[in-house]
Amino acid sequence: MFIEESAEAVEAILHHNRGKTDVNHVIEELADLQIMIHQMRDFYDDDQRFIEIYTQKLQRLEGMLE
Numbered sequence: 001m002f003i004e005e006s007a008e009a010v011e012a013i014l015h016h017n018r019g020k021t022d023v024n025h026v027i028e029e030l031a032d033l034q035i036m037i038h039q040m041r042d043f044y045d046d047d048q049r050f051i052e053i054y055t056q057k058l059q060r061l062e063g064m065l066e
């Protein structure tokens with residue numbers, strides 16, 4: 001399901017870039033993908049570790065943008 005929702009989000013973005021669908025479709029698929037990401041986090045059962053790595057990556061990105 002995660003791979004399927006990822007593919008649907010990519011497809012929606014590609015179709016939007018080609019003018020074949022509207023932004024609402026992209027947002028709908030991104031919402032589906034976000035739900036799947038949460039489910040995958042639950043599946044791998046280490047949310048604290050996820051938050052640590054996610055925070056480190058955000059901080060590194062912010063440092064690059066400054």
Ligand SMILES: [Mg+2]
Binds near residue numbers: 005008009028
């Ligand atoms: Mg979907």
